[in-house]
Amino acid sequence: MGRDVPAISVSQQDRLAYREKVCCCLDVFARMLRESRFDTEPRQVGLEIELHMVDEAGRPSMKNGEVLGEIADPIWASELGQFNLEINVPPQPLAGGALTRLERLVRASLDHAGDRARRTGSQLVLVGILPTLRESDVGEHAMSPNPRYRLLNEEIFAARGEEMRISIEGPERLLTSIDTITPEAACTSVQFHLQVSPDTFASYWNAAQAVAGVQVAVGANSPFLFGRELWRETRLTLFEQATDTRPDQLKQQGARPRVWFGERWIGSVFDLFEENLRYFPALLPLLEDEDPVAALDRGQVPELAELTLHNGTIYRWNRPVYAVTDGLPHLRVENRVLPAGPTVADIMANAAFYYGLVRALAEADRPVWQQMSFAAAADNLAAGARHGIDARLYWPGLGQIPVTELVLRRLLPLAFDGLELWGVDGDDAKRLLGIIEQRCLSGRTGATWQTETAHALSRRGADRHEALRLMTLGYIERMRTNEPVHAWPPM
Secondary structure, three states: OOOOOOOOOOOOHHHHHHHHHHHHHHHHHHHHHOOOOOOOOOOOOEEEEEEEEOOOOOEOOHHHHHHHHOOOOOOEEEEEEEEEEEEEEEEEOEEOOOHHHHHHHHHHHHHHHHHHHOOOOEEEEEOOOOOOHHHHHHHHHEEOOOOOHHHHHHHHHHHOOOOOOEEEOOOOOEEEEEEOHHHHHHOOOEEEEEEEEEHHHHHHHHHHHHHHHHHHHHHHHEEEOOOEEEEHHHHHHHHHHOOOOOOHHHHOOOOOOOOEEOOOOOOOOOHHHHHHHOOOOOOOOOOOOHOOOOOOHOOOOOOOOHHHHHOOOOEOOOEEEEEEEEEEEEEEEEEEEEEEEOOOOHHHHHHHHHHHHHHHHHHHOOOOOOOHHHHHHHHHHHHHHHHHHHEEEEOOOOOOHHHHHHHHHHHHHHHHHHHHHHHHHHOOOOOOOHHHHHHHHHHHOHHHHHHHHHHHHHHOOOOHHHHHHHHHHHHHHHHHHOOOOOHOOOO
16 A cells, blocks of 8 residues: 555446456465465564654644655655654564664664754654644645545545544543544554565464454553543554444444454465455555566566555555565565554564564464454454553453453563574563563553643643643653653653
């Protein structure tokens, strides 16, 4: 979905031709799997981070085009909202001191981008949902001027045939209707990429699904939306609702949502791409000239552009990725459940926890997905998003248990073991997983710091919007220190 698309209209003939081309790509993909055409070594990791931009007062800054011009670095790109940016960190092997190197690279890039952004009166913020965002900030006027976003917006609403209703209930309640996908821009995330072989893909994807609820619970950082306190990780339910192409009738009939956790453990990466074709009509039916069958017959590596574009409009929380790099095809698991922030150190701690945990679980003698139902994993994700660090989750052999106890007793030791298998430097593993440990011991995440601070400011006399504005400015100040959020002082 990341590539630009032209400003066009879409006909029924276009849709039919596109579906036939996706079928052809799927057949070629199956043949590539049978013939072992994929790069399997080295297994690399990659990182994408989405950010918000605010002005000097802490309110949304609609200047991503201007800021990108100042940054002038190809690893930076626009996102859906004019108040969003994204950084794409080049992939690298995970062994040795890779996590520290990644942390230094991201911090240097953010420092450079932040300096350039300030020339436009803007500041960068690593947060899941910008606390100062109001409904008036996410109309169609806030959409980045890229034809792909306009086309996606038109196609989603054409499929739905009516306005979307956003309904979220937590400590407070939000009920509103929208006529654009721009509220999706309120959600900024971190995406962890992990290159794996076709033979091990299913194990790593299943492991990532099994731990998604834990990740969200200990990494929650999105408690406010449009001035209301909702879920600890409101981003998940907002994203699900803001991109839902189903009218109520199709929901009742069991049609799958575009933002999807899934419904079963898998046996092969092919299962996911086949589900994409079976369950989801195209949103961006754009055809390329490549004949994938002819390309493969010539000994070339097909791009499978239609298959990958279609996959990019189905927002699985753990998404399969097919890509070609330096003439070699490879597969990745793209983990999409976590919010941005609060600091680069927190992001890298989340990365260490995820990469270590999925390695240990994927290579366990008795896989965790053989010991728990898929529905239990889905329930864990919902509970982690709603309750954050206070969630109780299910885990085999332990039953329903506080997530902090689950992480401290069972999952942190597994994550250490997994990082050792990756060859990660022991001091790096200890430092970064120590941040996760301290979050669990203190009960402090980005979400808890935000809510506690906003409540404290309100008790001192600030109304809700002023409390959120002041809290956001204090958040930015602490974010820049790179001290993990569990150690942040109160305001």
